Amino acid sequence: MRRGAAAGFVIASLAAGGPAHAVDAGLEGSVRAGFAKCRVLEDERERVRCYDKLATLLSPPRYQGRLTAQTDPFEITAPTLLRFESDGPIFVMYLKDAQGGIVQNLHIGGGGMATFLIEKPGTYSLQISGSETWRVWLDPAEP
Structure with a gap:
């Protein structure tokens, strides 16, 4: 995926179903935070849904x-x-x-x-x- 001046993602509200916001800094830490939020979800369906959202947000653009x-x-x-x-x-x-x-x-x-x-x-x-x-x-x- 191409990362320009404002490309990248902050996965701050991933577990709550919030949108990703474009920013340049902190991509790696934000992805880690997104995975951490998914990992602690007790309900298996919600956990899988959280991981699916993360995968979608990190997919390359069409x-x-x-x-x-x-x-x-x-x-x-x-x-x-x-x-x-x-x-x-x-x-x-x-x-x-x-x-x-x-x-x-x-x-x-x-x-x-x-x-x-x-x-x-x-x-x-x-x-x-x-x-x-x-x-x-x-x-x-x-x-």
């Missing part, structure tokens, strides 16, 4: 780039969490259906990370415009 891009079509067969992160002050992304119609307009102002749940299975693509580097993940939605 798409990454700088400035503008149009992805090839991709298909989802179940609800999917679209997770996206930007290192620049401007990030706009259009989720498009198979015919090229805009399903959702998404943006991040000032950098950071955000998510959007794609509820309906189908074929989609992304049109991305950013002022700096960005990353996009397609994660399984939680049941």
